[in-house]
Amino acid sequence: MIQVEHLTKRYGPTLAVSDVSFEVQKGEVLGFLGPNGAGKTTTMRILTGFLPPTDGRARVAGYDISESPIEAKKRTGYLPENPPLYPEMTAREYLAFVGKIKGVPRRDLKARMGEVAEKCAIEDVLHRPIGKLSKGYRQRVGIAQAIIHNPEVLILDEPTAGLDPKQIIETRQLIRSLAGQHTVILSTHILPEVSKTCNRVVVINQGKVAAAGAPDELNLRLQGFETVLVTVEGPAAEIIDRLQRVAGVNLVEPRESAGARMTFEIHAEKGNDVRAELARAIVESQWNLYELKTSGMSLEDIFLKLTTRDLSEEPDSAAAPDLGQQLAGEA
Amino acid sequence: MRNVMAIAGKELRAYFHSPIAYLVMTVWSLLCGYLFYVYTQAYAAASIRREMSGASMPFPTINDFIIRSMLQGFLMVVLLFLIPLITMRLYSEEKKTGTIELLLTSPVSDLQIILGKYVGALALYATLIALTFLYLGLLFIYGNPDAKPLLANVLGLFLYGGALLALGMWISTFTKNQIIAGVVAMVLFLILFVLNWPSQITFNPFTQVLSYLSLGSHLDNFAKGVIDLPDVVYYLSAIVLGLFLTARSVDALKGRP
Structure with missing residues (x-):
């Protein structure tokens, strides 16, 4: 549905996006993950035809964004980081206006407005001026605007930024409900969002793709082995001995103990799920099992691992004090 | 066409949802009313004088004395200040609020957006003319x-304002700040307006060219009730130039963040 090939965007000497390639299949939700200033917004602006790429190609719904921009734009819904709202219009006037310029046929417009208002739960505020709405409602009007023409592709730039926790949950639910009919790209720098809403992740850092794959896949790829945490009540030495004998287990390390209750960290071979066997071994030995969970490296860890490495080598951080000194010298 | 009208409607609505339309209309009506009062008073006084002194000497018509004085004498200067108030928000506001991103990522061409905005602004301007x-x-x-010269007056005023609107829209593409867009447009209009002044002092090819380029000098014939082709061509060219420059500027806008 979306193909991005060797996309590059230069602002003068600065390289905002450098040789980015990825694909999104129909119906997928792709998470675009990266720190602020990584090039997420620039990539999205290129995909929506707002900015021309310096180099490379992007195809949206089968149309090249540089060669047939109007056709591509007809099939794309876009929510920029700041929802593009006209504060003096009522939500109804606004949706009608956007529907018209997005090419919704006149006879369908009213029905479409009703549908998106229902889907985004903004029916109650349709008559109110957008400038008087709360941030959560404005965000939802922004999403309603993006789907008014029922686009095949939906591009959402930080859709949950600046919302309160309840609004964030509602917005995520809304995005998930849209996933079936639309192919979605959403950008975020908030990690849990990705594992909660996306099928696939592209981690972008300093304008380059740092990693790509399903959230679980990324977990797996970056770990040497799988780690399971078990909390058991029973004789420590026997437990270690028994668990060590479970097929696939490399190492059992005691972690912490609270009374007779102890937690062990168990390292298994990569790609080997030993959780069922562990549980069986413990229960058959008549010990009390309190907790058993994988302790994969969280997306948070992966993200930091992928992005901080480069940042620490960045010479820019050294430039800041110099500038400060210069200013002090001039003064 | 539907896109152009949708955008024009949105612009017109924005004017009337904000104080701008009312401010411009109020200022315009007040000044028109004041001028109308002054010139009708003067005309009445002059006719009484003529009655008393005998009817032999030639006397100006109502058209010449009142309507032409209003249009050519003062209102065209007022427009140099009022039209920037209309055009300053056209692109500046969209850039500031980020709604420009909505317009430029919608399946409408740049030309449709430009024409839509222009038609919207022109509609507000037409309202002003209607108020006169x-x-x-x-x-x-x-x-x-006489109704016929009046039609020429109105056409001239419409073309004159149309040219100012197109140039003002172009200025508004440069900045997010409406005040700057308005002030720069005013300065540009004033310069274009006084370009013919040197030709009134010295007459040579250079001042003649300046005089031709001046916004004001082409309204003379319209004010006399004459529609002359070169004047119409001048204003239409200024409108097309303004729209063209806007298109170029919007194009450059997209290259930047």
Whole structure:
């Protein structure tokens, strides 16, 4: 549905996006993950035809964004980081206006407005001026605007930024409900969002793709082995001995103990799920099992691992004090 | 066409949802009313003088004395200040609020956006011209002015304002700040307006060219009630130039963040 090939965007000497390639299949939700200033917004602006790429190609719904921009734009819904709202219009006037310029046929417009208002739960505020709405409602009007023409592709730039926790949950639910009919790209720098809403992740850092794959896949790829945490009540030495004998287990390390209750960290071979066997071994030995969970490296860890490495080598951080000194010298 | 009208409607609505439309209309009506009062008073006084001194000498018509004085003498200067108030928000506001991103990522061409905005602004301007008929209408009720020269006056005023609107829209593409867009447009209009002044002092090819380029000098014939092709061509060229420059500027806008 979306193909991005060797996309590059230069602002003068600065390289905002450098040789980015990825694909999104129909119906997928792709998470675009990266720190602020990584090039997420620039990539999205290129995909929506707002900015021309310096180099490379992007195809949206089968149309090249540089060669047939109007056709591509007809099939794309876009929510920029700041929802593009006209504060003096009522939500109804606004949706009608956007529907018209997005090419919704006149006879369908009213029905479409009703549908998106229902889907985004903004029916109650349709008559109110957008400038008087709360941030959560404005965000939802922004999403309603993006789907008014029922686009095949939906591009959402930080859709949950600046919302309160309840609004964030509602917005995520809304995005998930849209996933079936639309192919979605959403950008975020908030990690849990990705594992909660996306099928696939592209981690972008300093304008380059740092990693790509399903959230679980990324977990797996970056770990040497799988780690399971078990909390058991029973004789420590026997437990270690028994668990060590479970097929696939490399190492059992005691972690912490609270009374007779102890937690062990168990390292298994990569790609080997030993959780069922562990549980069986413990229960058959008549010990009390309190907790058993994988302790994969969280997306948070992966993200930091992928992005901080480069940042620490960045010479820019050294430039800041110099500038400060210069200013002090001039003064 | 539907896109152009949708955008024009949105612009017109934005004017009337904000104080701008009312401010511009109020200022315009007040000044029109004041001028109308001054010139009708003067005309009445002059006719009484003529009656008393005998009817032999030539006397200006209502058209020449009142309507032409209003249009050419003062209102065209007022427009140099009012039209920037209309054009300053056209692109600046969209850039500031980020709604420009909505327009430029919608399946509409840049030209449709530009024409839509222009038509919207032109519609507000047409409302202003219509307001002058509140006063000119009185002349038709109590006097007998000639309607045909009046049509030429109105056409001239419309073309003159149309040119200012197109150039003002171009200025508004440069900045997010409406005040700057308005002030720069005013300065540009003033310069274009006084370009013919040197030709009134010295007459040579250079001042002649300047005089031709001047916004004001082409309104003379319209004010006399004459529609002359070169004047129409001048204003239409200025409108096309303004729209063209806007298109170029919007194009450059997209290269930047």
